[in-house]
Amino acid sequence: DIQLTQSPSALSASVGDRVTITCRASQSIDIYLNWYQQKPGKAPKLLIYAASRLQSGVPSRFSGSGSGTDFTLTISSLQPEDFATYYCQQSYSTVSFTFGPGTKVDFK
Amino acid sequence: EVQLVESGGGLVQPGGSLRLSCAVSGFPVSSNFLTWVRQAPRKGLEWVSIIYSGGSTYDADSVKGRFTVSRDTSKNTVYLQMNSLRGEDTAVYYCARWNYYEGTDLYYFDYWGQGTLVTVSS
Numbered sequence: 001d002i003q004l005t006q007s008p009s010a011l012s013a014s015v016g017d018r019v020t021i022t023c024r025a026s027q028s029i030d031i032y033l034n035w036y037q038q039k040p041g042k043a044p045k046l047l048i049y050a051a052s053r054l055q056s057g058v059p060s061r062f063s064g065s066g067s068g069t070d071f072t073l074t075i076s077s078l079q080p081e082d083f084a085t086y087y088c089q090q091s092y093s094t095v096s097f098t099f100g101p102g103t104k105v106d107f108k
Numbered sequence: 109e110v111q112l113v114e115s116g117g118g119l120v121q122p123g124g125s126l127r128l129s130c131a132v133s134g135f136p137v138s139s140n141f142l143t144w145v146r147q148a149p150r151k152g153l154e155w156v157s158i159i160y161s162g163g164s165t166y167d168a169d170s171v172k173g174r175f176t177v178s179r180d181t182s183k184n185t186v187y188l189q190m191n192s193l194r195g196e197d198t199a200v201y202y203c204a205r206w207n208y209y210e211g212t213d214l215y216y217f218d219y220w221g222q223g224t225l226v227t228v229s230s
Contacts, residue, residue, distance in 0.1 A: 049209065096168075
């Protein structure tokens, strides 16, 4: 099974900060990596698919990059509504839909 | 407008059973891939089961043999039958669509329900 790790597990930041979250796969997954945002008590929301493609309606301050085993999610200028937990998820395997453990972004 | 609405959660004793429903509007379940994803309290996301457009299903190892996903196309609803429940099955269960960008093999969960809480406890 493909395993995903994320770093850091949590970070504290301020409005306007540039934030970068890393996701690493246990084997090469090409560009088959998605990112989701989840706020407390809410369902996850798709932000980025195929490593770098912005989902329709998602603000352009969110961006993704990477391929193979190493991926990043970047928020160029953190906004108050961005404080949430972020998950990566691989779509390389057709029989396993693994999520990363999550990165919580909270107020500094 | 696309909506997925889960129901059927509640408190159940260990060893008991529960059936969750996911009522879908905005697209036909018969031609889409529908999944169940769960989240234990203060934990991350875990994929549980999927039902493909052709009707075939696949389950995570953690629930294999205990959970069964099915659908009723006349009601446009997907179900998760959960048997032999254990404490570690306690979670919010989300219904989500597994979709792809047209013309590609780039898949993602694009629509999610609000979730239904299942608590397994005596």
